Amino acid sequence: MRRFLLIILFLSQFGGIASAKDELRKHLQPAVFSVTMVMIHDVVNPPAASRFYTYCMMGAYEIVAQNNKQIVAPTSFIKSIEPIKIEAATGYDYQMAALYCILETGRLILPSGYMLEEDQKKLIIALLREGHTQRTIDQAVAVAQEVAKKIAANAATDGYLKLSTRLRYRxxxxxxxxxxxxxxxxxxxxxxxxxxxxxxxxxxxxxxxxxxxxxxxxxxxxxxxxxxxxxxxxxxxxxxxxxxxxxxxxxxxxxxxxxxxxxxxxxxxxxxxxxxxxxxxxxxxxxxxxxxxxxxxxxxxxxxxxxxxxxxxxxxxxxxxxxxxxxxxxxxxxxxxxxxxxxxxxxxxxxxxxxxxxxxxxxxxxxxxxxxxxxxxxxxxxxxxxxxxxxxxxxxxxxxxxxxxxxxxxxxxxxxxxxxxxxxxxxxxxxxxxxxxx
Incomplete structure (x- = not known):
């Protein structure tokens, strides 16, 4: 058990104290892993888990695509994802916003999504240690929250919420x-x-x-x-x-x-x-x-x-x-x-x-x-x-x-x-x- 907890702690705080020049990509695996750990906790069944992963990643993908013209936007070829207009801020750190959006979307749509709030706090602490300003982080978080909210609203229309109203299987x-x-x-x-x-x-x-x-x-x-x-x-x-x-x-x-x-x-x-x-x-x-x-x-x-x-x-x-x-x-x-x-x-x-x-x-x-x-x-x-x-x-x-x-x-x-x-x-x-x- 001690070994298990140490691994989780390492992955959640991956990177530790780093310089401001370090890239943000090292936070991607821990963010996805944090979502995984909540799903393990919730005993999410395999089909539902694939759905949660998809929506958690789609918001981040859309943020990246809107800021990197070399990345094809998911809304251009995935009809299930509605176009997202970001209104929260301009000139924000889009990569930071994308990372936070993974956790924020999970927080909104997972049964025990509240558990990701601790991972969000750890990510912010890590970003501050790496030299990012509180203002930059706050702008990115605002964008992430806006996009995650829209992704969650879109997810609510895919039929998942109706499953519990259907006849039980016999x-x-x-x-x-x-x-x-x-x-x-x-x-x-x-x-x-x-x-x-x-x-x-x-x-x-x-x-x-x-x-x-x-x-x-x-x-x-x-x-x-x-x-x-x-x-x-x-x-x-x-x-x-x-x-x-x-x-x-x-x-x-x-x-x-x-x-x-x-x-x-x-x-x-x-x-x-x-x-x-x-x-x-x-x-x-x-x-x-x-x-x-x-x-x-x-x-x-x-x-x-x-x-x-x-x-x-x-x-x-x-x-x-x-x-x-x-x-x-x-x-x-x-x-x-x-x-x-x-x-x-x-x-x-x-x-x-x-x-x-x-x-x-x-x-x-x-x-x-x-x-x-x-x-x-x-x-x-x-x-x-x-x-x-x-x-x-x-x-x-x-x-x-x-x-x-x-x-x-x-x-x-x-x-x-x-x-x-x-x-x-x-x-x-x-x-x-x-x-x-x-």
Missing amino acids: PTKGDSYWYPTPPGYMEGIEPHWKTIRPMLIDSCNQFVPKPPVEFSKDSTSEFYKLATEVYQVGKRLTEKERFIASYWDCNPFAINTSGHMSIGFKKISPGGHWMNITGIATARANLDLDKGIMVHALVAATLMDAFISCWDEKYRSNRIRPETVINRYMDPKWQPLLQTPPFPEYTSGHSVISTAVSETLTYLLGDNFTFRDDTEVIFDLPTRDFKSFRQAAEEAAISRLYGGIHYRDAIENGQVQGRAIGQFVIEKLKKEGIKPVI
Whole structure:
């Protein structure tokens, strides 16, 4: 626990006392990480987390674009974001405003957004130590508050606030359909997520994958073979496979049980993991703050749309999880290595979103971009070295088979779905003149 707190303290106050000549870009990763920590605290589900990241970055992206003509404004190609006219001040430090806007937007839209007020204070203290005047900071904060307020108002129109008014999800009767899984037997998460307004894609069903292998209890059927593979792989996992599965677990709903007691274990979301990889990569690429913010925003928007597309398919096919099939028809005592997430199986969310984001990152930062991922260090897992974003995405996808929570076709077809989304995003970026940043 002490180690965990020290890491948070370091990231929140990254930079310490510095000279006024230091660049502001060193504050970008800590700002995004602060948003991540609040979402971990709130146990924000994966689709919702991608939405929060997107809006937190869009205000900062718009501020940068209005002040740097080399940066294409998000409002010029993202129809979901309304044009923003900044009226608070002129001649302000736009980079400072953009950084503060990330935290301010999170403060306004996250359930426990008030927790970011402490991070805002720490950022201001750091800026003062670096030689910035109180007047400069106050001007930047005013702009950030104005833009964040407008972004939050825009976010309120995307359908998210209506989700709680929709009918609660009830499992469909039938052998082939998803049913809540142990140990929590939680109800389906975000069954109406397809109604959320996307950022870059045209609609939730623009990238419908091919149908899953048809359910069958026949031991010679293709479906039964898929389930048998999950069962057999789970029984003979190597240490490396176990580690890979645990590394990419990213399950905010994990529950530890002891007798009659259940204790929730908070983890980062899949989108949070990829946002942290984005921060690592932009820092390693030595990008300036403007480009770093743009890359973060585009990755977040890709994440958001990939989740919308994936969740549209999940609740259309409504497919049963391997754990349920194996317990019913093969081995009632079998358990997957990872806890099964509370929503239908097809397609694999990790496969869709990781592949989509890896395509966007590959376009912006290049293929064969090596990086060291330290995302899971706070959960007592070591750093990992990857040769490319696609390699990381491939591992994230297959980890779900090792974890015992997805069939192979959900993984492979999810990768096809994610790749199509990523390529669509790239073509849109090219059309708008957004080129690779390195």
